[in-house]
Amino acid sequence: MVAQSLSSLLQRASIDDHEEVLQACTNSLSKNKSDLNAHHIKIIALLKLDRYEDALRVFETGGDDLKRRASFEYAYALYKIGKLNESMTVLSQSERSRGVNHLDAQVSYRAEQFRRAADLYEQLSQDKEAHRHEDNDLSINSWATDAQLQWKGEPEHVRHDRPSREDLESFETTFNAACLNIARGALPQGEVLLNRAKNICQTSEDLTPEDRAAELLPIAVQHLYVLIRLGKNEEAEALLKEISVDDIHELSTKKIARNNIVLARQTATNPFTLYKSLHSTPDATNNDRLFDFQDNTLVGNAHAADLLVQKYDGMVRSTAKALAKSSCPSTESGTNLLSVYNAAGQAEGQDGAKALKKIVPLLERRPKDLGLLLTVVQLYVKAGNTTSAITAMERSLRSLEESISEADQDARFNPGLLSTLVSLYQLEGRKLQIRSTLGQAASYWQKKPEAPTSLLRAAATSLLHSDDKADLVAAGDLFRSLHQKDSADRIAIAGYVASQATLDYSQVESQLDRLPAIGELVGDVDVSALESAGIMPSASVAAAAFAKARKRSATDKEGQVKKRVRHSRLPKDYDPAKQADPERWLPIRDRSSYRPKGKKGKQRAAERTQGGAVNESLDSSAQQKPASTVVSNKQNKKKKGKR
Template sequence: MRLEKNGKSQQTATDCRARRTARRSGYECTMAPKKSKASLTELLEQLTVHSGKEEHEHVLDVANKMLRLEAGDERAVEHKLIALIKLERYAEAVEFAKGHELGTSLALERAYCLYQVGELAGAEALVAEALAGADARTRRGLLHLRAQVAYKAGEFATAAAAYGELGAGAIAVEHEDYDISVNEVAIAVQRALWGEADEAGAGALAVARKLARGEAVNLGDSHGVSHEQAYNYACVLVAAEEYADGLALLKRAKALAQQLDGYTDDEIEAETLPINMQAAYVHGVLGHRDEAVAILNALDLAEDGAARVVVTNNLLALSGVPGYDLRNPHVALRLLTAVPAARERALTKFQRKELARNQLTLEHLCGKENSVKKGIKRHLQAYPADKSVELISIRPGVLDPYATGGKHTTKNLAYRVAKKYEREPTNVALGLAAVQLMMKDNNTTGANKVLDELLKLSPAQYPALRAVAGRVYQAQGHTVKAVRTMWR
């Protein structure tokens, strides 16, 4: 799995595994009406020839002819479904499969198509049903797909468990162990982004730091570190906010990708695309705005809708980029929502969360308050822990003269935010917003009260909270309290 933080495109090393495990079997002809027997036999021969040559358009044409002669012919159904997968016509494949009573037959192929069109719950249900009676080899293919589906859905514990079972079993396909190890690191990164610290994540971070220092690390491959491994471990460092080391490892990943043997220029460009996007993000975080803009503007995104959404988001976030100026939020919103289908199908849960929140912000700037209120409700249903999204709707309600009696003051805003925080005492973002507004209004007593409440939450879960509190206490002249808070 290749991934990016804060809205970077993510692909996975096993993304084609389901297609590679699509079955190729021989069949015996079934009995048919006399007038059709010769035609079916002839078509079956054509189907075999075209399938062997991987002429998928021809396979599709012949399979359709067979189905017109015998609607439920199993050979035609299977070959048509696989041809549609090979042609990447996944939505059509899903609809075709729904028209046949297949039970658990072709479960891997059908679940893979559901995964590709974003029907993750349906894909997992089909995989779970098929696993119950699968042989060892088929089970491995299904487990790869389960991990893929779970990763995209943000169910990282399920994905990790699937790869754990695969890693403990016998390797069935060449380089499968490599795929598993790469994907396990990707899961560790995503768990770090969502605050799900675990032992695997700690181990991945230790390896990433060694690679950044140039130390020798045994990753189970006699050929040394690959560009995919360097890239994923760079993402581990980025997730840990160790940006300088992460950027150095991204440069190494790009150099390794550019040296790949047997790859065309277009294939190398595809391999370096996520690396460049991640590097642009890190440059932006480090304040290297010009470098970030130059990288993003140089990318060829003609055929990658998901990457285009991410790049658009990041150019808007960099502010002031020609053609991506937030001073006209209507244009910005139109740019960000240009390819919604790709957003749902190709992006991870973390990316969808970030993009959805940014879209709500732009809708607010466009004055679409009814849409914002409904969007916040949907957002919290999908991401209940992301309470900070509620801040988008607070300011317009306070500054509306009809809602506040014309009092456009910081004190009024601070009061309303503080009242809302009293109803949601575990909402850290809301509490910090109240502290900021109270400090602007010189209400140090109120700010201290909110900070004290916030610090009762788990300090291990919110380490940055102690730093903020320490700086606020220091600014108020409470030096001893600041030091104790920082070093607690």
């Protein structure tokens, strides 16, 4: 009887009759609470009404049987309230279908598992017959996923490069293509695509005026960010008139919009106004949360405002509370950013040696705090003390190396952390330490299923410069493993040939044909221009030549740059047409024009003249006079005064 009433109701109901369907299911369940069919229909009606919390309560009432029967709806309800991990668990246990794959891709996207989302969208796109009516949606979502991969720092997994003509016919795809260019740092190209997306949206006949206004707001907010980055302040001011923050319904977009508006209006002249503006929008929750790269930027801006208004104690407490909930060590950018601002609060706005005096003791107590470590390193480098920066890094890495935790070991050989250490070694010319550090990291990551390619390539390249046969063998093994991962990697092939050519040429002779010919590499080089330009000298030769040029003699007239003399330093009777006396810097008696006056002056001049006649009588009398005579005369001299 219940099933018949529900069936007849659904036959009469229109697609907008969700409230009526919900009421009928409620009446049916009041008579039979174990009716799974009524529970299932009620859940669908609640989802249509966006009542996700109520739908989950129905699932809890229906039990495990209902969750298994309506696993898709259960995963969707969990996804909509932001329980992404639980939703992915339910989907992993569900029977695979096209709808499940769509939801799985969307959940993976919101969970910031962008590589998984990209793989799922590519899998959905391969079924040409099934996705014929989904072309636009799949294109929009795949472009958005690639933009997020670029922002997350995984450009090697990005599948799109340039938008096609079909992509540029939709404002959603054009907007996502603009976001991908912005993430790559190609801001001018991103601005062009944003303007195109805006024009397409404004002229679209498929949108109502309300929908058109809602779609234009995110485009304007993103465009404002680009204008700020490009320094187009006047255009940014004009664009502010098109953005009404109160009309933005999504809290995440509203928070980004308010942040960009504050920066565009340059309210930093009053730090308290800046602080109030950045904290005026509440944080988004559930499925409207910011992505990590967005949240990190806005959190950094908020803490910077805390520093400007000198809320040091509050910032230290809030960041310490957040850090206590995260693992240590952590390679997450958000966690390390909190450590940086915690250190800034501890330093109370001070810099240099004063800041180090307060922060270094913290690092001694928390040697595994990577954000704090990098802060200390930055302060040492800024002060020109590279040696202390290296010592601090080596001490923290040693504490990680002594740990048995796998997470600590992964942090110890983190590529970003090691690149900082290698850069410090390069500043001091420590080539052996560079080779040793990269070699240890390569040995560690080779045992892992997903080794960082950039680190292995850097380690192998560093080992190539060694004269040790074992290092060359290790470099060859690394380049061989890189080539096995990517057979089209010419760097791996060239590195393998270079490492093995001096050891066993027969092993690499067959690989030579796969390398580009020398003519291809130098085909676009203008040899004549290089010959006419000459060979650039090394740094030491250039420095010596510069020093020689600075010490050029005054008599060298060729290529000499005439020095400008200030008018105030010139004499009053200065005549630029008259040549100055070249002996004007010599004492008067040493000049060639000097003519002594009187008998004694002429006699002294004759005695000083080099190469002149010598008065032998004066010379012999001076040699015969004993030294004691001079002393006795000095001692026998009578003093003046009263007798």
